[in-house]
Structure formats: structure tokens, C-alpha cells
Amino acid sequence: xxxxxxxxxxxxxxxxxxxxxxxxxxxxxxxxxxxxxxxxxxxxxxxxxxxxxxxxxxxxxxxxxxxxxxxxxxxxxxxxxxxxxxxxxxxxxxxxxxx
Ligand SMILES: [Zn+2]
Numbered sequence: 380x381x382x383x384x385x386x387x388x389x390x391x392x393x394x395x396x397x398x399x400x401x402x403x404x405x406x407x408x409x410x411x412x413x414x415x416x417x418x419x420x421x422x423x424x425x426x427x428x429x430x431x432x433x434x435x436x437x438x439x440x441x442x443x444x445x446x447x448x449x450x451x452x453x454x455x456x457x458x459x460x461x462x463x464x465x466x467x468x469x470x471x472x473x474x475x476x477x478x
Contacts, residue, residue, distance in 0.1 A: 383436060384409055384417060387443075393421065396447055397428035407432070408452050410459060418459075420452045431455065 384407060392401045402424055410418040415436040422429045429451060433444045450458065 383415070383434060383441060384419060387419075387434065387441075391443070393423075393430065393432075393445070395423040395426065395428055395430070396445075398423060398426035400425045404432075410452075410455055420450075420455050422451070 388404055388407050391404055393404050394401050400423065404419075404421040406424075407419050407421040410420050410431070412418070417432075417434040419432045419434060420429065421432065429448050430445045431448050431450070432446075435442055448455075
């Protein structure tokens with residue numbers, strides 16, 4: 380487990396944009412890490428809204444960018460390695476749905 384992730388769990392308070400409450404990200408889970416950049420998943424204990432957070436460390440410190448999502452952690456892990464959807468795939472789905 381990353382030192383940055385452990386530090387964030389202990390010292391960070393996340394603002395939930397869905398219910399406007401603040402919470403400690405005790406449930407912050409690593410999705411993927413590349414060097415000093417981390418993609419992590421957490422959910423708000425008040426409203427259960429989920430946030431994907433991109434964390435990276437540079438000379439200015441640690442920066443956290445959050446994105447509200449409806450994916451739970453299991454879905455995030457399942458979809459992160461999925462294949463990209465291209466135009467042909469979308470057209471094939473459209474044709475299947477209208478028939
Ligand atoms: Zn919330």
C-alpha cells in the first residue's frame with residue numbers, strides 16, 4: 380500500500396459534493412498506481428456517493444482531483460482493464476436495440 384494513500388487516510392478530509400458533508404476517507408481504496416500518481420476510490424459514509432480520486436505528488440505537494448461516479452469499487456476494478464468502446468461497437472449496439 381502506498382505511503383501517500385495511508386497518509387491521506389489519516390490526515391485528509393474529503394468534501395462530498397453530493398450531500399455537502401465532509402468525511403475522513405477511511406475507505407479509500409487503491410485502484411491503480413503509477414509512480415507518484417494514484418487512482419483511488421472512496422465513498423461517502425453519509426450518502427454512499429462514490430468518488431474516484433486522482434492523487435499525484437509533485438514539487439508543490441500532493442494534489443487531489445475528484446470525480447463523482449456511480450461505480451462501486453468492484454465495478455471500478457472490473458472496468459479499469461476493459462476494452463475501449465469504438466464507433467463500430469456503438470453502432471452495433473444501436474442496431475441490436477432497435478431490432
Ligand atoms: Zn455524501
